Amino acid sequence: MHNFAYVRATDPLHAVSVLRREAGARLIAGGTDLLNLMKDGIEHPDPIVDISRLPLTGIERRPEGLRIGALARMSDVAADPGTRQGYPAITQALELSASPQLRTMATMGGNLVQRTRCPYFRADQDLPCNKRRPGSGCAALDRGHPATALFGAGRHCAATHPSDLAVALTALDATVTVLGPTGERVVALERLHRLPGQRPHRDTVLEHHEMITRIDIPASLLAPMSCFIKVRERASYAFALVSVAAAVVTDGPVIRAAALALGGVAPRPWRLRVAENALMGVRLEPAAMRAAIEPALAEARAHAGNAYKIELIKRAVLRALNAAGRQEAP
């Protein structure tokens, strides 16, 4: 790694003031993504601002919903009984992420701003990648790489976002509170991550001098009826090919309300509102649900490399809807 200066933040405002003052500064919390980006020469922060000891680790169940500090460790949230009972998709997403060791180190906020796993972005040599080096091209699109997005891709970049937690939070209408030098603002999870468009090097809507301080998930009838499933090449410890966060409230055999978000197939978790609306009044049965969701997935844009994901998405969605509505293991 390159040499860099190290500053330990005394409080959140100190952290964002250093970010504001130093164009090269980056925050470090768990460090599980940042240190690899540095070891591979993808990022060269200086200074590093250590926020790992700031007291933003609370996990609170309130009448309005669940409030989680951005620096809560993934493992602590996963082990929290109130979260498991009231927001099971979050617990499941966390427990399916990474490895036990990484989960004890990584924070909720850091997980949301982790960067894409696209192999061209992550290469330890400088390959065409507009996200890493704007204007250098996109080898993933040129080569039809299977990991490219089916939704929300641009002509310059088709990278997908790897966070499982973000998918569960998107389905449950979560928001993040973001602190800057002049105060706070609230950003819906659904709008946190940018589509690549003309500026693929900007992953999120956060300004350089901003820091996520907490995550809020509103209480709802759907939240306790949620689940998260992950389809991947290995049984454990791998990123998703396709993931689904679903929540279903039924009235007898019929769906009353649903929430659905996809992971692994877009630059941000992909909320399927058209499918959610189509599912209202539909029986919680595979054939009926499949007919309801298929038109909603027509917007997928696939090439030979990732076309296999279209059917995979449908089957994963059906499995997730069933498990969510019945609160059974998928």
Add this chain to the structure above:
Amino acid sequence: MADTTHSVTLMVNGTRHGIRVEPRVTLLDALREVIGLTGTKKGCDRGECGACTVQWNGRRINACSTLAVMHDNDEITTVEGLAGDGQPHPMQRAFLARDAFQCGYCTAGQLMSAVACVAEGHTGSDEEIREWMSGNLCRCGAYANIVAAVRDASASTPPTGGQGGPVA
């Protein structure tokens, strides 16, 4: 050349170490290269193999994926700290009895991870053990015997609950 080192105190296996390191020195390199505790191994140096698993304030972490400067005054336990009073730790005994290693390179990390896995209460079945030990790779493929060893050790060790439990 300006001195860019920081003074860091690490409590390792109950002993206080005052070291001076650049910020870019990982906890793993501090333990091995500065303090001289080479029991913890560098397998991948990117958080993917678990060979560098140590305990930090009672939690299992990958020492390669964090910086020494971030752990000032923290308690770290390495594999050298498992045995007590010259006697092998029950997990070490179980690994020996079950022949749970071949080349031994992943073993320190497997032991540290397994001890925490038991303390966390994630050893209710072989399937659960495999899932909750999935952060530790073994290229020799000793997995079946590792799972058996963890199962045996777990049966004779009550879980302490949560992640703040002591190295039991």
